Amino acid sequence: MDQRAELSEFLRSRRGRLQPQDVGLPQLGRHRRVPGLRREELAQLAGVSVAYYTRLEQGNGRNVSTEVLDAIARALQLTDVERDHLTHLAKPKQKKHRRMGRPQQVRPALQQLIDAMDSVPAFVVGRRLDLLGWNRMARALLGDFAALPPQQRNMAKLVFLDPNARDLYIDWECKAVEVVSTLRMYAGCSADDPQLPELIGELSVKSEEFRRLWAAHTVQEKGHGSKRLHHPLVGEMTLSYETLRLPDDHDLSLVTYHAEPGSRSADSLRLLAGWGVDEAAEADATGRG
Structure with missing residues (x-):
């Protein structure tokens, strides 16, 4: 990724969303050649x-x-996440290429932990939103990650390139914005990742929606929230999610879903858990792939 170009485009995009009246300046002249602040x-x-x-x-x-x-961030009315992104772009930190090129893995103990969460869908994502580990409930809820080729186990690819994602995520646009925002933040602090341009290039070629959202330079971070899902077996569910970064490796995050106790979504999740037991037994017979 070209860090200079990223910095330039980000600043222009943030400047373009503000009008003089938004920052207490008079509106001079009826016609402005460019949108936003000069x-x-x-x-x-x-x-x-x-x-x-x-x-x-x-x-x-x-x-x-x-x-x-900081002064420019205040003038542009940046959020804390956007301010951090600007700092990463303007003052990038050097990272060790050796570590960046090393394949990420889920520790056996961490995999055992998420496997033990037998009523909670849980999975681990790494750099570039690669899917690195999951439990049977995650497979039952979100899809059979194990059946995918390793190079396709990526949340961004699933959201933008898998047609089933549009049926699964009721607010697909919201999910898509979150995915792109996460990739933008990662690009800002890991521009030396050699596999990142390949991922961005593939998504840009294959998805018009990705190109549109990527060009918006939106950066935001949502560590928790709720998702409305429509599962083909149990119907619509509203689930809360939590994203927890691992303290010994900030490039790894554990994502969990759960339902409000006593809700219809909780009942649906229990039904899905029962179905997931049979699916897990079949998967164990063939291996995780």
Whole structure:
């Protein structure tokens, strides 16, 4: 990923979503050649020269101070997640290529833990939203990950390239935005990942929706929330999810789903758990793949 281009496009996209009246500036003139704030207006709000901000927006973030980035973030009304993303783009940290190129794996003890969660769908995602481990309830709820070729076990590929995802996620657009936002954040702090451009390229070629959302430069982080799912066997469910980063490897996250006790969704999840027992026995006979 070209870090300079990412910085440039991100700043332009954030500037483009603001109007003068949004930041207390007068609306001068009826016709503006570009949407959003002008560079000189943004520079004025941030307290920097137009030339300095222009260089930054052109992707030259070398030697920019944290104070200046904070001022620009305030002027652009960035969220905390967007502010962190801007910092990663402008002041990237060097990572060891050896570690980045090493295949990720789920520790046996962690796999045993999620297998023991026999009533809770749980799975582990790694870099680029690769699916690395799951339990039988996750397979019963979201699909048979084990049946997929290893290179297709990726949440972004499933959401954008698998037609079943549009039936499963009732609010598919919301799920798609979350996936793209997560990839954007990862790209901001891991631009040296050699496999990331391959993933982005494949998704961009095969999915018009991905191209549209990727171009929006949306970055957000949702560690918890709820999802409305429509399962082909048990119908509609509303489930809460939690995303927990592992303390010894922040590139790994454990994702769990659960239903409100006593709800119809909880009953549906129990029915699905019973179905998942038979499916798990069959999967054990053939291996995880």
